[in-house]
Amino acid sequence: MTDSIIEFNNVWKEYGDNVVLERLNLGVKAGEFVSIVGASGCGKTTFLNLLLGTEQATRGEILLDGQPLNPEPGIERGIVFQRYSVFPHLTALENCMLGDEFAGSLTSLLLGRLAGKAKSAARERAMSMLEKVGLANAANRYPSELSGGMQQRLAIAQALLKQPRILLLDEPFGALDPGIRKDMHGLIGELWQEQQLTVFMITHDLSEGFHLGSRLWVFDKLRHDPQAPERFGAQVTFDIPLHHEHSSAAQMDQLATLPGTPKAAVLAAS
Structure with a gap:
């Protein structure tokens, strides 16, 4: 093998x-x-x-x-569950940016925010992924404003952002x-x-x-x-x-x- x-x-x-x-x-x-x-x-x-x-x-x-x-x-390795694994208090774009947030420095992780060029790059990657899954027009919506299918698209975008x-x-x-x-x-x-x-x-x-x-x-x-x-x-x-x-x-x-x-x-x- x-x-x-x-x-x-x-x-x-x-x-x-x-x-x-x-x-x-x-x-x-x-x-x-x-x-x-x-x-x-x-x-x-x-x-x-x-x-x-x-x-x-x-x-x-x-x-x-x-x-x-x-x-x-x-x-x-990325994973998508049956129930939509997204954070309700974050927009679709912010949910998608989490992969880069968590991969940043310890300070960025503790503060929960990227800054400067890193933030711009993360936003660009997230928007690109949202576009791939058909959610570019919903980037600023919260999960409660998305249908079930849209929430699952968002979960897939999250899973694929770091290119597993x-x-x-x-x-x-x-x-x-x-x-x-x-x-x-x-x-x-x-x-x-x-x-x-x-x-x-x-x-x-x-x-x-x-x-x-x-x-x-x-x-x-x-x-x-x-x-x-x-x-x-x-x-x-x-x-x-x-x-x-x-x-x-x-x-x-x-x-x-x-x-x-x-x-x-x-x-x-x-």
């Missing part, structure tokens, strides 16, 4: 006797878009937190470019209406290609995972103990390339047997 940007080598995540994830051996190349699906509580968000750095593996190692992943969140190499999406469109979700799908697809991002997206919508991703992971438990359900953890039980030339009929047939899998979504990806 030496050509992988991210590698999981025999990674486990446990909380005492509760095994959440086990035996993860995965590699992802730069520029891939990995859609992650699975039942609620199967460890998808825990997996994302391992990538983000807010959780650490109990066993095994996670590598970024062949080196151990920084155990703390870093600028090479890896974008983590935790059900980013789950709270949006269908029409707005479609627009957001187009936006995230454009940004993925334009910024050459490596993306990991959790979704409960299999059709969404097929539509956006270049690769689909299904998290589930291969081992079960009815007397002690927490004894075994989840793994990636299906790893399906979503490009037509790579997808196999056998993989699609297997996926179609999963409980709750929409047959239309499987057909759309095959």
Whole structure:
């Protein structure tokens, strides 16, 4: 897996006797878009937190470019949550400038303000990013004055301002209406290609995972103990390339047997 940007080598995540994830051996190349699906509580968000750095593996190692992943969140990783992670007391522009505020000197961080050329440069970068996500005309509005879709666009702008190499999406469109979700799908697809991002997206919508991703992971438990359900953890039980030339009929047939899998979504990806 030496050509992988991210590698999981025999990674486990446990909380005492509760095994959440086990035996993860995965590699992802730069520029891939990995859609992650699975039942609620199967460890998808825990997996994302391992990538983000807010959780650490109990066993095994996670590598970024062949080196151990920084155990703390870093600028090479951006994240967007399902609920809009923006500050209500700041305008869209001020929210977007936070990345530069936090990356400044300790004095700037304590005062909460950049000054002079640094502030002008930060404002210019923030406006450029707001323009990319279609919010340039709303730069001076507060989150309460923005629709749900606009707030999520702002959260994406925040996540991308520091030009991360890896974008983590935790059900980013789950709270949006269908029409707005479609627009957001187009936006995230454009940004993925334009910024050459490596993306990991959790979704409960299999059709969404097929539509956006270049690769689909299904998290589930291969081992079960009815007397002690927490004894075994989840793994990636299906790893399906979503490009037509790579997808196999056998993989699609297997996926179609999963409980709750929409047959239309499987057909759309095959």
